Amino acid sequence: MSLVIQGGHLIDPANHVDGKKDIYIDDNGFIVGVGKSPAGFKARKTIEAHGRIVCPGLVDLRARLREPGLEYKATIESEVHAAVAAGITTLCCPPDTLPVIDTPAMAQMLQSRAWRFGLAFIHPLGALTQRLEGKLLADMEALDEAGCVGFTNALVPVTDTLVMRRALEYAATLDLTVFLHSEDPWLRNGGCVHEGEVGTRLGLPGIPEAAEIVGVARDLALIEQTGCRAHFCGLSSARAAAMVAQARKKGLPVSADTAAHHLHLTEHDIGDFNTLCHVRPPLRGKHDREGLRKALKTGVINAICSDHQPHEPDAKLAPFARSEPGISALETLLPLTLRLVDEKLLTLAEAIALLTHKPAEIIGVETGRLGVGATADICLFDPEARWTLTEAKIVSRGHNTPFLGQTFRGKVTHTLVGGKLVYEALKK
Amino acid sequence: MNQGLQFDDAGRLRHLLTIEGLSRQTIVEILDTAESFISVGEREIKKIPLLRGKTVVNLFFESSTRTRTTFEIAAKRLSADVINLNVGASSTSKGETLLDTIRNLEAMHTDLFVVRHAESGAAHLIARHVPPHVRIINAGDGRHAHPTQGLLDMFTIRRHKGSFEKLKVAIVGDIMHSRVARSQIHALKALNVAELRVVAPKTLLPMAVEKLGVRPCTRMEEGLDGVDVVMMLRLQRERMQGAHIPSEHEYFNLYGLTPAKLALAARDAIVMHPGPMNRGLEIDSAVADGPQSVILPQVTYGIAVRMAVMALIMGGASASRDSGMRDTASKAHAPAARKKRK
Numbered sequence: 001m002s003l004v005i006q007g008g009h010l011i012d013p014a015n016h017v018d019g020k021k022d023i024y025i026d027d028n029g030f031i032v033g034v035g036k037s038p039a040g041f042k043a044r045k046t047i048e049a050h051g052r053i054v055c056p057g058l059v060d061l062r063a064r065l066r067e068p069g070l071e072y073k074a075t076i077e078s079e080v081h082a083a084v085a086a087g088i089t090t091l092c093c094p095p096d097t098l099p100v101i102d103t104p105a106m107a108q109m110l111q112s113r114a115w116r117f118g119l120a121f122i123h124p125l126g127a128l129t130q131r132l133e134g135k136l137l138a139d140m141e142a143l144d145e146a147g148c149v150g151f152t153n154a155l156v157p158v159t160d161t162l163v164m165r166r167a168l169e170y171a172a173t174l175d176l177t178v179f180l181h182s183e184d185p186w187l188r189n190g191g192c193v194h195e196g197e198v199g200t201r202l203g204l205p206g207i208p209e210a211a212e213i214v215g216v217a218r219d220l221a222l223i224e225q226t227g228c229r230a231h232f233c234g235l236s237s238a239r240a241a242a243m244v245a246q247a248r249k250k251g252l253p254v255s256a257d258t259a260a261h262h263l264h265l266t267e268h269d270i271g272d273f274n275t276l277c278h279v280r281p282p283l284r285g286k287h288d289r290e291g292l293r294k295a296l297k298t299g300v301i302n303a304i305c306s307d308h309q310p311h312e313p314d315a316k317l318a319p320f321a322r323s324e325p326g327i328s329a330l331e332t333l334l335p336l337t338l339r340l341v342d343e344k345l346l347t348l349a350e351a352i353a354l355l356t357h358k359p360a361e362i363i364g365v366e367t368g369r370l371g372v373g374a375t376a377d378i379c380l381f382d383p384e385a386r387w388t389l390t391e392a393k394i395v396s397r398g399h400n401t402p403f404l405g406q407t408f409r410g411k412v413t414h415t416l417v418g419g420k421l422v423y424e425a426l427k428k
Numbered sequence: 429m430n431q432g433l434q435f436d437d438a439g440r441l442r443h444l445l446t447i448e449g450l451s452r453q454t455i456v457e458i459l460d461t462a463e464s465f466i467s468v469g470e471r472e473i474k475k476i477p478l479l480r481g482k483t484v485v486n487l488f489f490e491s492s493t494r495t496r497t498t499f500e501i502a503a504k505r506l507s508a509d510v511i512n513l514n515v516g517a518s519s520t521s522k523g524e525t526l527l528d529t530i531r532n533l534e535a536m537h538t539d540l541f542v543v544r545h546a547e548s549g550a551a552h553l554i555a556r557h558v559p560p561h562v563r564i565i566n567a568g569d570g571r572h573a574h575p576t577q578g579l580l581d582m583f584t585i586r587r588h589k590g591s592f593e594k595l596k597v598a599i600v601g602d603i604m605h606s607r608v609a610r611s612q613i614h615a616l617k618a619l620n621v622a623e624l625r626v627v628a629p630k631t632l633l634p635m636a637v638e639k640l641g642v643r644p645c646t647r648m649e650e651g652l653d654g655v656d657v658v659m660m661l662r663l664q665r666e667r668m669q670g671a672h673i674p675s676e677h678e679y680f681n682l683y684g685l686t687p688a689k690l691a692l693a694a695r696d697a698i699v700m701h702p703g704p705m706n707r708g709l710e711i712d713s714a715v716a717d718g719p720q721s722v723i724l725p726q727v728t729y730g731i732a733v734r735m736a737v738m739a740l741i742m743g744g745a746s747a748s749r750d751s752g753m754r755d756t757a758s759k760a761h762a763p764a765a766r767k768k769r770k
Contacts, residue, residue, distance in 0.1 A: 200634040201448070203548040203571030203610055208635070272433065273549035317527055317557075319547030319570070 008049025013353035014369035029419025057089025057377035063308035069098025074310040074397035080119040082396035087379035102127035104146035149363035152179035168228035182215030236281035238291020259307035260336040275323035276402040303359035310398020328398030335408035376419035385411035447614040461736035479508035502734035548572035578611030601661030627651030
């Protein structure tokens with residue numbers, strides 16, 4: 001249905017647009033005009049956007065939807081509803097589902113399930129090694145053909161350095177991007193919190209900063225040798241961010257993201273065993289949070305992701321080390337990023353870029369921009385609306401978030417995917 | 429930070445989960461109450477009816493002899509009905525969650541749970557999910573806390589040294605894995621000791637331990653120099669496996685408390701150990717059985733201290749103060765009564 005989004009403030013960082021402009025969308029869901037109506041255009045529907053920010057739909061590089069395998073936690077259906085309610089129109093799913101995404105059939109199944117609901121787009125990340133075992137390479141070419149936008153062993157470390165080297169060489173052969181969760185498993189040693197002040201006070205086994213540093217150093221050495229394009233997922237320490245910055249300066253083809261909660265929380269938020277703050281990699285010290293923020297500001301970190309991990313309530317009702325890590329985070333991705341604007345770390349346009357065209361470029365998908373000819377994946381939000389996160393408001397099946405009860409500024413009002421209005425907030 | 433969970437709205441101790449967050453005043457109140465209970469154990473009839481009609485469940489997910497037995501004796505001397513449950517690690521493998529185990533026992537109208545668990549934070553988790561009338565005492569959770577051990581150690585120090593303010597204290601051994609060390613540190617800091625050192629090789633010192641207000645030392649010569657109290661810790665024999673120490677022999681040479689090393693401390697220094705001891709690994713028999721050792725009195729005091737904690741926790745609650753309480757050990761619950769009127 002042809003429509004016009006009228007009177008809003010358009011922010012489209014990829015096209016350097018930041019001002020009052022209307023958007024015209026044709027029957028096929030493509031943008032046919034920005035700022036001025038194309039000749040003969042007739043809108044059958046008008047979305048009134050006065051006082052709203054109009055920006056590309058958000059692109060989330062890491063969200064676990066729990067399907068297949070862990071449907072008691074969440075399903076593709078429940079989570080794509082949560083995504084569009086949060087302004088997210090594109091989701092990347094890590095391959096650590098059950099079974100693992102290491103066959104074209106699995107990759108296609110995920111996309112077709114999402115397609116059926118017609119809400120957010122799902123792009124699978126393929127397994128780097130078969131069954132994520134770190135031994136035999138997965139069929140990367142076939143998985144690429146089936147729609148995988150990157151390859152990763154997710155949180156399962158490839159301990160064999162030679163296998164890692166071959167994986168990067170092979171990915172480089174096919175010009176594919178490898179997503180890395182760099183961590184030395186020996187140094188991690190079953191830890192569950194940052195090895196620091198809070199872990200020492202609570203007597204919880206720690207994961208030293210060195211686990212991440214050693215992991216990143218090893219992988220950078222292999223990237224330098226193989227020339228593979230690589231993306232570092234979920235950096236948690238200031239030093240790791242500095243290493244990626246240096247590698248970039250050297251000209252290595254590396255990018256990086258961090259989860260929104262790592263830009264706000266530290267180990268101190270764990271308080272007295274708050275399992276909602278049990279995440280992996282762990283929340284680290286204040287110095288690390290500041291280092292990550294600096295890396296965001298200087299462009300070393302190219303994307304903010306949700307690292308969404310919905311859980312059933314029981315997963316968090318256990319002693320800290322036995323509770324399952326992860327935050328249900330789709331619905332706080334935009335609010336937490338806007339908080340960085342309120343805190344004067346980023347401009348609004350920079351914040352939106354980190355959630356839209358920059359992550360889209362990492363996965364090589366044509367979205368995250370709103371020029372003429374682009375698919376109309378669009379998010380509208382009221383930048384002034386204040387709201388409080390309560391369990392009743394969470395759309396995701398997972399209610400596991402440490403941000404419950406917090407007040408945010410900025411609320412999504414409309415989400416369009418392929419020109420179709422898929423979410424509209426209820427008016428008060 | 430623990431204020432919310434350990435105390436009720438009126439500021440009375442509701443659960444004992446950790447010593448962190450307890451004021452000097454609260455600790456002294458517990459020690460004073462314990463002092464009045466010492467005599468109970470020396471009587472012909474070792475019983476007072478303070479917890480008559482109350483059900484105490486000793487819920488041990490991890491094995492223990494000393495702690496479980498002294499808790500049992502303490503509860504029985506207070507006339508409570510005591511049930512010992514050694515759940516072991518197998519219950520979780522049967523699929524029952526920790527909270528389900530607790531809920532089932534709660535349904536049997538338990539008033540107080542004494543809980544030991546291998547995971548740090550287990551007692552906090554339980555305390556967060558029991559109804560308001562149920563009390564929890566942490567008898568050891570992972571590497572986190574063992575508050576009654578910390579308190580009985582303070583009782584022992586006070587009995588032998590009088591006051592805390594001028595004392596130099598060293599805690600020696602596996603600080604990293606020790607819940608006892610963490611409880612001792614919080615207690616000694618709250619009681620304002622003059623100096624507190626922790627002594628261990630770097631492989632057994634936790635990261636950022638100085639943030640707890642202690643001075644880390646890696647050499648016994650530095651750690652024991654002039655101290656008034658030496659608190660030894662048990663070394664798990666499997667620590668060689670994690671590459672924490674090379675051998676028992678080398679550990680004993682460097683960190684075992686021998687008469688020669690004890691000579692570095694003040695002449696009247698006391699030696700403590702939470703037990704069970706590894707003779708010839710962390711401590712020389714000549715020291716363990718020597719004149720400066722107060723290791724066995726620690727066990728005796730443990731009963732009185734655990735009685736005091738139970739009495740204060742149960743007394744500050746809805747526990748009806750029956751007539752039996754007035755005619756026995758009246759001094760014992762004086763502090764509790766004082767608090768209740770506030």
